[in-house]
Amino acid sequence: MSKQINVALIGNPNTGKTSVFNALTGLNQKVGNYPGITVDKKHGICKLSRGVKAHILDLPGTYSLNASSLDENVVIELLLNKNDKDYPDVAVIVSDVENLKRNLLLFTQIKDLKIPTLLVINMSDVMKRKGISLDVDVLEEKLNTKIALVSTRKGTGIQELKKLIEQYKTLPKKQCLDASTIEPAYFERLQKAFPNQDIYKLWLVITQDANFGKVSRQELDVSKFKTKSTSELKRLQQKEAIKRYQFINNVLKEGQNIDRSKARDLRSKLDRVLIHKVWGYIIFFIILLTIFQAIYDWATFPMDLIDTTFAGIAEWVKSSYPNGGKVTDLVAEGIVSGIGGIVIFIPQIAFLFLFISILEESGYMSRVVFLMDRIMRRFGLSGKSLVPLISGTACAIPAVMATRNIENWKERLITILVTPFTTCSARLPVYLIIIALIIPEGYIFGLSYQALTLMLLYLIGFGMAVFSAYVLDRIMKTNRKTFFVVEMPNYKLPLLKNVIITVFEKTKTFVFEAGKIILAISVILWVLASYGPDEKFNNAEAIVAEQYADLSDAKIDDKVAAYRLEHSYIGIIGKTIEPVIKPLGYDWKIGIGLVASFAAREVFVGTLATIYSIGSATENESIDTIKTKMSNEIYEDGSKVFTFASGISLLLFYAFAMQCMSTLAIVKRETKSWKWPMIQLIGMSAIAYIFALIAFQILK
Amino acid sequence: MNLTIADLKKGESAVITDSSSNDIPLKLLEMGCLPGNEVKLLQLAPFSDPMYLNVNDSFLAIRKETASLIVIEKINE
Ligand SMILES: Nc1nc2c(ncn2[C@@H]2O[C@H](COP(=O)(O)OP(=O)(O)OP(=O)(O)O)[C@@H](O)[C@H]2O)c(=O)[nH]1
Ligand SMILES: [Mg+2]
Numbered sequence: 001m002s003k004q005i006n007v008a009l010i011g012n013p014n015t016g017k018t019s020v021f022n023a024l025t026g027l028n029q030k031v032g033n034y035p036g037i038t039v040d041k042k043h044g045i046c047k048l049s050r051g052v053k054a055h056i057l058d059l060p061g062t063y064s065l066n067a068s069s070l071d072e073n074v075v076i077e078l079l080l081n082k083n084d085k086d087y088p089d090v091a092v093i094v095s096d097v098e099n100l101k102r103n104l105l106l107f108t109q110i111k112d113l114k115i116p117t118l119l120v121i122n123m124s125d126v127m128k129r130k131g132i133s134l135d136v137d138v139l140e141e142k143l144n145t146k147i148a149l150v151s152t153r154k155g156t157g158i159q160e161l162k163k164l165i166e167q168y169k170t171l172p173k174k175q176c177l178d179a180s181t182i183e184p185a186y187f188e189r190l191q192k193a194f195p196n197q198d199i200y201k202l203w204l205v206i207t208q209d210a211n212f213g214k215v216s217r218q219e220l221d222v223s224k225f226k227t228k229s230t231s232e233l234k235r236l237q238q239k240e241a242i243k244r245y246q247f248i249n250n251v252l253k254e255g256q257n258i259d260r261s262k263a264r265d266l267r268s269k270l271d272r273v274l275i276h277k278v279w280g281y282i283i284f285f286i287i288l289l290t291i292f293q294a295i296y297d298w299a300t301f302p303m304d305l306i307d308t309t310f311a312g313i314a315e316w317v318k319s320s321y322p323n324g325g326k327v328t329d330l331v332a333e334g335i336v337s338g339i340g341g342i343v344i345f346i347p348q349i350a351f352l353f354l355f356i357s358i359l360e361e362s363g364y365m366s367r368v369v370f371l372m373d374r375i376m377r378r379f380g381l382s383g384k385s386l387v388p389l390i391s392g393t394a395c396a397i398p399a400v401m402a403t404r405n406i407e408n409w410k411e412r413l414i415t416i417l418v419t420p421f422t423t424c425s426a427r428l429p430v431y432l433i434i435i436a437l438i439i440p441e442g443y444i445f446g447l448s449y450q451a452l453t454l455m456l457l458y459l460i461g462f463g464m465a466v467f468s469a470y471v472l473d474r475i476m477k478t479n480r481k482t483f484f485v486v487e488m489p490n491y492k493l494p495l496l497k498n499v500i501i502t503v504f505e506k507t508k509t510f511v512f513e514a515g516k517i518i519l520a521i522s523v524i525l526w527v528l529a530s531y532g533p534d535e536k537f538n539n540a541e542a543i544v545a546e547q548y549a550d551l552s553d554a555k556i557d558d559k560v561a562a563y564r565l566e567h568s569y570i571g572i573i574g575k576t577i578e579p580v581i582k583p584l585g586y587d588w589k590i591g592i593g594l595v596a597s598f599a600a601r602e603v604f605v606g607t608l609a610t611i612y613s614i615g616s617a618t619e620n621e622s623i624d625t626i627k628t629k630m631s632n633e634i635y636e637d638g639s640k641v642f643t644f645a646s647g648i649s650l651l652l653f654y655a656f657a658m659q660c661m662s663t664l665a666i667v668k669r670e671t672k673s674w675k676w677p678m679i680q681l682i683g684m685s686a687i688a689y690i691f692a693l694i695a696f697q698i699l700k
Numbered sequence: 701m702n703l704t705i706a707d708l709k710k711g712e713s714a715v716i717t718d719s720s721s722n723d724i725p726l727k728l729l730e731m732g733c734l735p736g737n738e739v740k741l742l743q744l745a746p747f748s749d750p751m752y753l754n755v756n757d758s759f760l761a762i763r764k765e766t767a768s769l770i771v772i773e774k775i776n777e
Binding site: 102238245370377 | 719720722725726727728729730731732734735742743744745746747749750752756757758759760761762763766
């Protein structure tokens with residue numbers, strides 16, 4: 001039986017571990033030029049030669065084996081637990097050629113854990129541009145390892161890496177630093193107490209930050225060696241770092257040569273503008289404006305195309321199965337237009353993903369963190385909170401996970417709690433359709449009113465996030481020191497392939513996830529709308545005929561359908577909650593949309609489509625788009641349902657309400673308690689209700 | 701009073717002489733904020749906070765509060 005080789009990719013953040021992982025496994029995990037893109041383990045398989053396979057593990061980046069945030073802890077937990085099923089046979093340290101010195105610190109630590117260790121020096125394509133030359137043989141000898149010089153951008157060195165992985169058993173085992181030289185007496189006592197344990201591992205277990213490292217505490221009782229004060233331990237840790245850097249500097253003195261005069265410096269030129277005290281902020285604002293303008297203007301053409309296509313499909317369903325009755329209606333007007341209601345937003349959502357992905361890949365994201373840290377801090381957040389808040393405009397779920405690299409628990413928790421206020425892509429369909437209904441077309445300074453309204457909604461979401469962070473910061477008390485260290489990566493030309501993959505994968509997930517829910521909810525709605533509990537539902541025809549004896553047949557049919565819907569199960573639900581939502585300017589049909597939206601807000605449009613189609617019996621020659629249906633919707637007295645007042649009220653409701661089960665689930669997972677997601681659900685919905693109420697009462 | 705990184709002006713370089721304060725995050729030490737290493741202040745955000753540094757070949761941003769714990773000696777050129 002061929003055994004799989006367990007390989008773990010380890011390295012500092014942003015050195016290209018995921019890029020190497022993708023190159024080895026052929027998978028498409030997300031890559032980005034920001035430290036902390038990968039926050040969890042990712043698995044993949046790589047075929048080496050002769051039927052030997054390697055199981056590759058991609059890990060979050062870490063600067064050392066002392067975790068100072070949650071994502072880093074994943075690595076330490078794995079390496080200190082030999083029983084973990086993913087415990088590596090060989091550790092592949094992925095390093096960035098431009099900062100070998102710092103990258104090697106982690107390398108020496110892992111080597112001292114006596115794990116067979118390989119060194120990948122990645123980004124070798126930039127060596128010439130930066131005037132770096134390496135003597136690989138000398139480095140291999142001094143570091144007691146094998147080195148693969150790789151460039152995932154150019155695709156070089158991957159084959160060599162595979163070969164080295166396969167021969168991992170021949171890797172030299174020699175350590176880099178004898179840990180006991182840090183403080184001989186102390187380490188001697190330690191070794192005596194645990195004669196069977198590796199001394200360096202013991203040291204790591206003792207010194208882990210109690211807030212993160214829970215490693216092997218149960219299995220190894222080191223408590224009596226905690227006799228040293230924290231400051232004493234810290235002094236020893238500093239000593240360790242100094243010793244390691246001494247070793248590394250000696251190695252690099254012989255193995256590396258950097259000719260700085262050859263280095264071309266893009267970084268300082270760009271930084272001078274992009275994080276300038278004034279220009280930096282102006283540019284950031286212009287970038288945001290461009291994004292919204294693009295979402296509106298550039299996306300119209302493909303959207304019109306999709307719109308006509310889906311109307312075509314719905315019509316085709318109707319004409320192909322004319323005798324299907326209610327089922328045909330469900331498929332044609334409920335499901336097809338419901339899904340069309342999502343698909344139509346693909347161009348806009350893809351644009352959004354495209355911009356976020358470019359911001360991430362270029363290295364600009366860290367600059368935003370730098371620009372905004374001080375401002376964010378006033379609200380109890382960290383500059384790093386901005387990354388979840390920005391990527392939350394795509395989806396709150398990955399955004400909540402992205403908070404894992406915020407070091408401070410309180411800042412992280414607040415970020416998690418307020419992230420769902422940012423306008424995620426699921427809100428877009430609702431916003432866009434309502435904006436189109438109530439905001440006139442027209443331009444001011446070349447920007448359309450509708451685009452500006454959308455931007456305003458994003459700002460409102462963001463403002464509410466920041467404001468509630470401020471309130472939470474005041475309420476929650478902690479005495480833990482906050483700290484903040486962020487690396488500023490090099491600027492990079494975004495790799496087209498990475499950008500396209502990210503946009504494609506994310507858009508695909510969005511459509512399929514939303515599609516599934518819409519399908520399920522359409523069917524549930526349809527069932528609930530097709531049956532009713534009592535006489536009124538079953539005898540709708542007779543009752544209506546009696547009431548409106550003087551109407552034409554077609555009109556009567558319409559009235560019957562409407563009457564029936566009102567007295568179906570779903571109608572009863574809607575009518576029951578109507579008193580609660582009436583003050584917000586909604587009728588009971590919108591109420592049903594709201595109820596359905598608590599599962600996921602993107603179903604709102606589809607829900608209305610289903611309900612409106614069931615509620616009318618008229619056989620139109622052409623099928624109306626959802627938008628037309630909505631604008632034709634009237635109350636008994638003939639006034640429109642979607643007015644400026646009720647539209648603004650709806651926009652605000654969707655801006656603030658917590659309407660996403662998946663986000664609640666992920667928050668529960670990340671905070672390990674139901675308390676926080678419940679606070680979110682209740683708090684956000686209350687805020688939404690109050691704002692919608694005020695808006696409608698003022699505007700009506 | 702000792703000079704610290706927080707006292708540096710834009711573009712100035714210095715050598716770290718002491719980074720043993722308890723409140724300096726370990727991560728910063730491991731990134732190379734150690735005695736003997738050179739540090740250069742590249743840029744400042746408004747109100748000099750955070751500070752954008754080059755230490756030990758790494759480019760980092762830290763808050764002023766932390767920077768004021770790292771003792772330095774200016775390089776006279
Ligand atoms: N020039 C160059 N850039 C590269 C190379 N490999 C990766 N990159 C870029 O480096 C950045 C980081 O790549 P990732 O693969 O996300 O790095 P990572 O180590 O997984 O990062 P984290 O998950 O955040 O720790 C991306 O912008 C990549 O496009 C390379 O060989 N050459
Ligand atoms: Mg990664």
